[in-house]
Amino acid sequence: MSTGAIATLLGQQPYSFHGLKTIGKIFFILDIVLFLAFSACITYRFIHNRGSLTLSLHHPHESFFFGAFFVSIALIIYCIELYGVPACGPWLIKTLEILFWLYAAIVILVAVFQYHVIFDRRELPVTGAMPAWILPVYPFLVLGVLGGTLLKSQPPGPGFNIFIGSVTFQGLGWTIAFLMLTLYFTRLVNSKLPEIPKRPGMYVAVGPAAYTANAFISLGMQAPKHVPEDLFGITSFPVGDAFKAFGLIAGIFLWFISFWFSAIATVSIIISAKESHFTLNHWGFIFPNAGMTIALIYIAKALDSPGIKGVCSAATIVLVMLWIWVAILNVKGVIQKKVLWPGMDEDMEDIEGHGHKPGEEQEDSDGQV
Template identity: 35%
Template sequence: MSLPPRGTSAYDFSEESLPSRLSNPHHRRQRSDVAPPPPPPRRRASHTPRQTFSHYQSNSVGSDSSETVPTDNADLDDQESRYTVDQEAQPSQHDGQIAQGDKTEDGGDHSHSRPKLPLRARLAHFTWAWYTLVMSTGGLSLLIFVQPHQFPGLRQIGLVVYIINIILFVLVSSAMVTRFFLHPGTFKKSLTHQREGFFFPTFFLSIATIITSTQRYTIRAMSPDDPTPPGPPGLLWLIQAAFWVYLILTIIVAVGQYSFLFASHTFLLTNMMPTWILPIFPIMLSGTIASVIAGTQPLSQSLPIITAGLTCQGLGVAVAFMMYSHMVGRLMQAGLPDREHRPGLFMCVGPPAFTALAFIGLANSLPNNFDHDMDGLMETNMIRTMAIIGAGFLWALSFWWFGIAVVAVAQKPPKFFHLGWWASVFPNTGFILATISLGKEFQNEPVLWFASVVSIFLLGAYGFVLYHHVRAVIFQDIMYPGRDEDVEDH
């Protein structure tokens, strides 16, 4: 290896030294005493759209995550800057869709300020889920009526709640019609949307609570074998007609909506939510309605009502059990839902609870002389005993789901209000009603007191959810683009 002449600097670009340096490719290695310049500092990743681009840039080659693309820092800065500007320049999603970057565990688009919108624009996001308020209020009126420990004026309070529920039903229905009138095309879109469409059956659940509450607060109870009911015959006929119309419509919903879902949407079981049970819920409550109204109907009309109610109740709980298998599989594979949707787990409490309530009510509505052949096979007391046993089994399942939902919500309470919070009221109403029915059948006073205590907690839950519901409307947390059930966020 030739060295430069003595006295010649390594950085001397004179004519004598330049050829020797150009002809020596290892010239840089000869100056080991000169330290190389330090590498540029590495930028720390931040939770901004710039990180998203860098992550994409480092993982876009091949399937090996360790293989990266060498990119000049200046070019990377320029590309990332353009990406950030493009992200910030995206228009706000006022058509009910959220940008992917805004879908968080908060359960919707909660990442930007909310400019005030006029009522007309907000009505475009008035979804079917608003009927959860109505059916929860109706369930509360029923719960007040059947309380085992009454005090003077309690039934009058229940009557007021019943009237308020009717008013709420009219107001919500009027708002829904206004939405469809002011925003053409939203009716079909609401029924076919893969999330909001599941809440369409809550309209019929609200009607179910109105029918049963009307029976409780307008017609006195009577003996099942009394052919002359004490209530007005016209009102009895009206309730009977409402039951049969309700049954026919809910059968259409149960068959039609599931048929549409099977043909038009593809859902992953890892994303399953309890709202998948809702299309079968209304037909299942036909049995609950029958258990309430059959006892006051004439004998010739009560038996068809009992038969139809038992059949529909069996259909509903059977489909719910099939959904339960998928729900448990989803929880085992994908874990609990996001915190904003965990109150929806209380929906799983409803089917076994309302079925237990229906079993006891339908058995008690049978006439004492139901065993026409007198062979003991259809003896009324035996049927009632079997109904109580079956109701006890179903109540235990309902209690298990109740515990699962309570633990899930307690682990991660929701932060932002969603109309799904009402799931913590209506299904639990069925659980308490079933508890009261079992306590009365067993003549167990501690069980009845347990039901009374839980009723107080349910009343507190109703007030808590109602407060946040009103607050969410005022502060535009709901009825706002990207924050309602007309957008998919889970």
């Protein structure tokens, strides 16, 4: 997800230079390679350990991350639009239209059945609520963004269908995410902050408002092209222009909410930095904040603000540096067998039986509980 997010971010910079697109394409290719490699590894895991797929989908922590797989697919489709369409013919535009609707059909099933399993099989306390609870519906948070990007090359007829679909899908994603965020906010008020190694995961809460702001603005900017001027029988003004104005205002409204969640997470991480260590939660630095930056890029372009564009460029540099830093720590952690290793997952027991199970007490090196 994070690598794909960097690729999409680099492909939409307000200020460019020779070679920037090439760097974006490198991240895109790397994203595809990593996606295929990780998919092969997780497939081997499920085949090698019979029944582990079912256990994974029913796990009180791991099951939420099933949605991240589909977010990664959405980002690949997003990058195909950014980097592939300018170099290919109309056939790719039609292919992307088909992929959009096929993807939407699949993630509807994921959102329904994944949450059904969670509601039916697990009783999760609100005191343990985390932004990761949003992940099963996260694909819908990027569907509106994906639709807004595809509309740049889609013809008016299919484009209007994608426009309506994007609004519908984004509505589901934002509403469910908002409900989950209320549980997370309740946890922050009534309980302690997440454990220090898990705090980078607090950035996941940035995504719903950030990507919905992104969707509002990108769909609004494309509305005059794809929305009929007399939609709903309105003839006094072009309806597409109304959508454009509303999309920008709504996007600005939501963007600052995402910034607030990002600031809360940042402060929480900084004050506990000395006690922290690397976990896979550190990838949370990248993807949600990339969405917030892309939304700000859209705002900067709509307002034609050089100052905001400069902030976006600076934020992009910081995110790329964070990606490099987290990637180095991740590789180092794997080599040292501290992450992605049986019994070493930082937030849960391994579904093959390594480590301790939730509710079980652990003993330290002296045999004390």
